[in-house]
Amino acid sequence: MGIKIIKAGLLSTIQDLGRYGLQRYGMAVSGAMDSYALLLGNSILGNADNEAAIECTLLGPTIYFEQPQLIAVTGADLSPKVDGQPLPMWKPVLIEAGSLLSFGRPNSGCRAYICFRGGLDIPEVLGSRSTYSKGQIGGFQGRALKEQDRIAFNNPYDGEQTQFPWRIDPALYPDLSAGVIRVMDGPQWDQFESDSLQSFFADVFTISKNSDRMGYRLQLRPLQLSKRKELLSTAVTFGSIQVPPDGNPIILMADHPTTGGYPVIAQVATVDLPLLAQKGAQESIRFERIELDEAQNLLKQRYIQLIILKRAIALKYE
Amino acid sequence: MGGSHKQSLGIDLPNSIRHYPLGDQAIVLSFGDVISEAIHIRVRKVITCLENWPQAGVIEYVPAYTTITIYYDPLIVSYQELLAALQITLQNISDDFNYRSAKKEIPVYYNGDDLAYVAQYNGLTEEEVIRIHCAPEYRVYMIGFVPGFPYLGGMDNRIATPRKEVPRLRIEAGAVGIAGQQTGVYPMSTPGGWQIIGHTPLQLFNLNRENPSLLDVGDLVCFAPIGYEEFMQLKTEANGY
Numbered sequence: 001m002g003i004k005i006i007k008a009g010l011l012s013t014i015q016d017l018g019r020y021g022l023q024r025y026g027m028a029v030s031g032a033m034d035s036y037a038l039l040l041g042n043s044i045l046g047n048a049d050n051e052a053a054i055e056c057t058l059l060g061p062t063i064y065f066e067q068p069q070l071i072a073v074t075g076a077d078l079s080p081k082v083d084g085q086p087l088p089m090w091k092p093v094l095i096e097a098g099s100l101l102s103f104g105r106p107n108s109g110c111r112a113y114i115c116f117r118g119g120l121d122i123p124e125v126l127g128s129r130s131t132y133s134k135g136q137i138g139g140f141q142g143r144a145l146k147e148q149d150r151i152a153f154n155n156p157y158d159g160e161q162t163q164f165p166w167r168i169d170p171a172l173y174p175d176l177s178a179g180v181i182r183v184m185d186g187p188q189w190d191q192f193e194s195d196s197l198q199s200f201f202a203d204v205f206t207i208s209k210n211s212d213r214m215g216y217r218l219q220l221r222p223l224q225l226s227k228r229k230e231l232l233s234t235a236v237t238f239g240s241i242q243v244p245p246d247g248n249p250i251i252l253m254a255d256h257p258t259t260g261g262y263p264v265i266a267q268v269a270t271v272d273l274p275l276l277a278q279k280g281a282q283e284s285i286r287f288e289r290i291e292l293d294e295a296q297n298l299l300k301q302r303y304i305q306l307i308i309l310k311r312a313i314a315l316k317y318e
Numbered sequence: 319m320g321g322s323h324k325q326s327l328g329i330d331l332p333n334s335i336r337h338y339p340l341g342d343q344a345i346v347l348s349f350g351d352v353i354s355e356a357i358h359i360r361v362r363k364v365i366t367c368l369e370n371w372p373q374a375g376v377i378e379y380v381p382a383y384t385t386i387t388i389y390y391d392p393l394i395v396s397y398q399e400l401l402a403a404l405q406i407t408l409q410n411i412s413d414d415f416n417y418r419s420a421k422k423e424i425p426v427y428y429n430g431d432d433l434a435y436v437a438q439y440n441g442l443t444e445e446e447v448i449r450i451h452c453a454p455e456y457r458v459y460m461i462g463f464v465p466g467f468p469y470l471g472g473m474d475n476r477i478a479t480p481r482k483e484v485p486r487l488r489i490e491a492g493a494v495g496i497a498g499q500q501t502g503v504y505p506m507s508t509p510g511g512w513q514i515i516g517h518t519p520l521q522l523f524n525l526n527r528e529n530p531s532l533l534d535v536g537d538l539v540c541f542a543p544i545g546y547e548e549f550m551q552l553k554t555e556a557n558g559y
Contacts, residue, residue: 021390023380025523025531026465026505071468125525135465135506137525187338187346232353233462233469235380237386238394259462267341270392295342296392301392 002018004154005145009061009103012212014120015113015254016052019128021256027266029238030130030138031033033213033254033277035077036302038280041115043310044072044092044168046317048239049114051119052129054145056112058280059144062105063097063114066158070117070164076109076176076278091167092117094157109176109278118155132255134214166316174275179204179283181272182290182298186241188231188263196223200265201287205249209281213255216276218285222247225263236260238266253277254269269295271302330331332409334362339397340387347386347404348457353471354359357384363411371543373403381535382460400477401437419538421455422505426494426541427549431512436479438498447515448543450474451501458537466523466531470539473501492517494541519544519553 005012012133015038018031032038032055042051054061054203073080073089080087081102087093095101099286101114122129122140131139189197200223223243234240240252242262251268251283252260254277268276269290279285331337336348347364350357361381368379368388375394380387390400428448437444456470478499486509489495493504495512504510505522522532534538544552 021378022390022465022530023378025529026463026467027530028465088404126530134508135523137465172503184339187340220413231381232351232401233460234346234382234385235340235344235462237340237387237389239341257463258380259460264340267339270342292339292342292397296396299342299392 002069002151002156004064004066005061005149006064006100007062007102008144008146009056010059011057012061012145013055013131013133013254014052014122014129014145015055015131016129017050018254019126019132019138023128023235025259027137028132028135028255029127030132030255031128032113032130034075034109034113034274036274037111037113040090040168040173040305040309041072041074041113043313044074044090045070045115045117045304046313047115047117047119052116052122053113053120053140056103056114058106058110060112062100062102063288065097065099065101066150067096067153068097069153070156070157070159071101072115073112074173075112076116077107077250078109078112079104079107080112088167090170090173092164093165094162108281110280111277115123116153117157118153121152121154124229134255136283146318149233164316166210168309168313172309174278176275176278178275179279179285180288181285182269182295183241183266183272183287184269184290184292184295186264186266189265191225191229191233191263192226192243192265193224194227196225197265199223201289204284204286207279207281207283208286211281213253216219216251216279216281217248218251220248231261231263233259233261236264237267237269239273240264241266241268244283251276263289271295271298326551329398329405331401331405331517333360335408337401337404341353341391342397344387344389344423345397345400345404347388347439347446348384349462353383353459355457358457358471358536359417361386362417364408365535367407371407371423373400373407375400380462382462417536419457419536420534421538421540422533423540423542424518424520424526425548425552426452426496426516426518427544427546429506429514429546430494432479432513432514433515434480435517436477436513440477442476447477448533449534450477451515452541452543455538455540456501458539460535461531461533464506466533468502468522468537468539470501473499475499479513480558481511482513485509486514490517491521494518517549519549519556521556
């Protein structure tokens with residue numbers, strides 16, 4: 001077999017890079033909230049970019065390994081342990097059959113990814129293994145993992161190598177203590193009061209407890225529209241910052257609805273979505289304005305780094 | 319929706335289609351600011367154009383009332399490159415577009431908890447509400463919010479009713495409701511504030527169908543009243559789909 005869930009943790013779901021192509025039918029994209037941590041985890045193991053992993057939230061699961069497997073834990077530091085001993089992150093680690101992977105106190109960030117070499121035996125639904133809990137679609141039976149769930153490995157580890165004395169450079173991954181999120185102007189940017197636009201960049205927002213994979217609610221002083229124009233519903237995306245009538249912004253996250261009718265004041269640069277996804281309730285963020293070209297260039301630089309990293313890793317496994 | 323940064327992006331699109339970015343992975347084509355059949359037809363003309371568009375880096379597109387949002391991979395194509403390609407492609411929008419629409423009937427058992435309220439609010443009998451709700455052909459302008467949820471246009475204002483002040487914690491899948499001047503069908507159980515007037519046995523979104531969504535943008539929908547027995551029979555058939 002593969003793994004057996006002993007304790008589910010707060011919210012542990014199967015996620016890959018998301019379900020694309022059906023947004024026109026209202027199907028959410030879902031996928032990893034921090035897709036960069038997932039990409040790095042898959043890269044460390046020599047997996048395909050889109051291989052599905054377990055996304056753990058704040059309190060990670062306890063997992064029994066029925067067979068040996070090479071894993072990598074990336075993203076948030078939720079104090080991973082194997083049989084009670086600290087498990088190093090950002091590197092391949094061989095877990096022996098009969099071992100227990102568990103998590104402790106969240107140290108930094110709030111979403112960790114457990115990636116498995118060769119992936120997990122999870123069927124694709126509409127082109128993706130990601131869990132869309134609200135629609136009970138994809139992942140493990142359309143839901144978060146529960147006690148007693150068992151998932152097979154695609155390829156249990158049978159290699160000779162047991163030690164992997166390397167890890168990737170932590171500087172590749174964002175510093176999770178940073179609180180600045182870069183954004184571009186949203187389509188309805190110019191419908192807001194200039195005071196509101198100023199405070200949008202000057203103020204420090206707190207992420208409310210009422211935040212999840214669908215959206216982050218922000219609290220501070222409400223933003224005001226200068227002209228309240230009735231908006232027609234239109235497509236919205238991961239990172240769209242909507243402002244409903246109460247003036248408290250909502251940042252749409254991975255499980256966001258495909259369309260919305262609230263004005264979008266700004267859009268988070270894709271390169272900063274991983275950092276945002278690692279922010280939890282009561283944490284503070286501030287917004288910084290950048291241009292579209294810069295946002296796309298930052299994304300390209302990250303991608304080039306990833307290509308170089310994958311080449312270096314490929315040599316490690318030869 | 320014209321902000322200063324939008325004009326600075328230079329390139330104009332043919333047929334006076336406006337455009338602006340939605341972040342670094344999407345471009346929005348905009349055709350106006352009101353819900354109208356004329357704008358809907360323009361949206362569908364452009365969809366037809368995009369369906370066979372071999373542009374590298376385009377991931378998918380989402381049509382709405384007056385917009386089409388195109389998602390793309392900026393590692394493959396930049397905003398400017400995409401715009402330049404669109405400039406050429408959108409010249410091919412044909413004027414003699416044949417906008418035939420699929421007609422779909424949605425059977426409804428009008429047993430909703432709010433049917434009496436909708437009737438009372440509008441000074442009608444329940445039978446009149448049902449007759450008025452079943453009379454028009456409704457246009458599917460867009461699908462969104464949750465999988466398979468149609469945004470329908472064409473409801474008669476005589477049955478328009480505001481949303482409930484306190485939303486229900488659970489509305490069953492298949493519930494047919496009214497919210498203001500809109501009518502719609504809930505594809506899945508969810509909390510919601512719509513006035514529920516009935517239920518359809520059909521599944522608006524079913525993973526086991528080749529196209530999971532029962533409806534598509536541009537379809538014409540009409541509601542047909544059915545009784546309890548037919549509802550139960552169709553529901554059994556729909557579940558075995």
